[in-house]
Amino acid sequence: MEWLERMNRAISYIEDNLEQDIDYDQIAKIALCSVYQFQRMFSFVLDVPLSEYIRRRRLTLAAFDLKDRKNTVMDIALKYRYESPEAFSRAFHNLHGMTPTLARNAGSELRAYPRISFQIILKGVTGMNYRMEKRDAFQVYGLEDIYHYDTIANEAGVTIPEVWQNICKNGEFERLAQSVSGAWRDEGNFSKELGAVFAFDAYTFTSNTTFPYLIGCYRAPGSQVNGYTVVDVPASTWAVFSTLHDGNGSGKYDLQSLKNRIFSEWLPTSTYTILDGGNFEMYGTSADGYEYCELWYRVGE
Numbered sequence: 302m303e304w305l306e307r308m309n310r311a312i313s314y315i316e317d318n319l320e321q322d323i324d325y326d327q328i329a330k331i332a333l334c335s336v337y338q339f340q341r342m343f344s345f346v347l348d349v350p351l352s353e354y355i356r357r358r359r360l361t362l363a364a365f366d367l368k369d370r371k372n373t374v375m376d377i378a379l380k381y382r383y384e385s386p387e388a389f390s391r392a393f394h395n396l397h398g399m400t401p402t403l404a405r406n407a408g409s410e411l412r413a414y415p416r417i418s419f420q421i422i423l424k425g426v427t428g429m430n431y432r433m434e435k436r437d438a439f440q441v442y443g444l445e446d447i448y449h450y451d452t453i454a455n456e457a458g459v460t461i462p463e464v465w466q467n468i469c470k471n472g473e474f475e476r477l478a479q480s481v482s483g484a485w486r487d488e489g490n491f492s493k494e495l496g497a498v499f500a501f502d503a504y505t506f507t508s509n510t511t512f513p514y515l516i517g518c519y520r521a522p523g524s525q526v527n528g529y530t531v532v533d534v535p536a537s538t539w540a541v542f543s544t545l546h547d548g549n550g551s552g553k554y555d556l557q558s559l560k561n562r563i564f565s566e567w568l569p570t571s572t573y574t575i576l577d578g579g580n581f582e583m584y585g586t587s588a589d590g591y592e593y594c595e596l597w598y599r600v601g602e
Contacts, residue, residue: 304569307332308419311339316416319359320380325351325509335577336509340450342568342575345560347417350451357414360396363389364411367404374401419569429567434539434597439489443477443498443517444468445530447507461514468516474498477516482523489519494585495595504532504579535578537599542567545585545593554593556582563596573600 311332315323328351329336343351359381366377378389393401397411404411446455446464454460459467468474481497482488502514515532518524542563544554568575581597 305419308342312417312419315355316358319355319362320382322382323355334574335506337450337503337506337512338575338577341503342564345557345564346419348557348561352451354414354417356392357396358416360393361412361414363393363401364397364404364413367401370405377401429542429562431540431542431567434541436490436537436539438536439534440520440531441501441515441517441534442520442524442526442529442531443501443515444473445513445515445517445532447511448514450510450512465516474516477518477529480525480529481518482521485519485521485524488521491519491583492585494587496584496586499584500582501532501534501579502582503577504534506577532579537576537578538601539581539597540567540571540573540575540600542596542598543593544595545587545591556594556596559594559596563598572602574602575599576601 311328314328314331318324325336325339329339332339332342334342340351343349343354347354349357363377363381366372366380367374374386374389378386381389383389383392390400393399393404397404399409399411403409448455448461452458452460455464465474468477478497485491485497486493486495497518498516499518500514500516503512504515505513507513515530517529517532520526520531542559544556544559576599578599580599581595583595583597584592585595586592
């Protein structure tokens with residue numbers, strides 16, 4: 302249960318510093334992981350970005366402070382790290398649906414977001430299938446960009462789902478798929494059901510608020526890599542999870558639910574730690590014709 306203890310200590314640090322500048326590096330140090338890994342675990346389990354949780358908690362406490370009329374809006378804005386009363390008022394209105402001034406009135410209906418805690422919740426006897434893969438170092442290549450963690454968008458404001466849609470429309474996806482050597486599955490010891498194009502992310506540090514994301518392929522002898530970014534994948538042990546075994550058999554898989562289960566059920570009770578160095582989303586079609594996704598996480602003990 303060490304994972305739960307570390308995550309809850311990190312939450313305690315956040316709660317103790319809502320009136321201060323919160324150091325994401327310190328959060329990661331407490332949780333014994335990288336900033337990116339902590340943000341990802343947090344959002345997968347709670348379905349809300351870490352920055353949004355902090356914003357909600359500050360504005361929840363700000364609403365309580367407004368009931369004391371001795372506190373000015375300026376004082377409260379500065380207390381919760383807003384640069385101006387105007388910025389605070391906008392954020393407050395977005396969350397509570399009214400201005401700070403109106404919130405002082407008796408009978409005002411406000412929203413409260415309580416402090417969270419990480420726990421193991423018994424959800425029945427539904428098993429979770431996974432497999433372990435040990436692989437030597439290899440290379441992947443493809444279309445790379447840097448994305449902001451909170452928005453999942455690049456500098457141009459284009460989100461990852463939009464990028465996939467764009468490359469399918471403009472022919473980039475097909476050109477990428479055709480660049481692969483026909484023997485890549487045998488070379489890389491991959492299932493015959495997997496498609497040639499996959500996603501690979503967080504394989505190198507870019508910043509505490511961004512991550513690299515590559516839409517690409519396995520580099521086998523004969524692959525045409527000119528014009529693409531080539532990335533080294535270190536020798537690793539991988540924990541592999543599939544939506545094919547986690548859904549309802551309809552072929553309409555729920556990737557977010559699977560990620561939630563990995564971080565809220567599997568990781569807290571396993572002997573493994575998810576490491577930096579890259580994670581894969583590989584897409585396939587089963588023999589029954591169902592589309593599915595495999596999530597590959599680099600792990601250590």
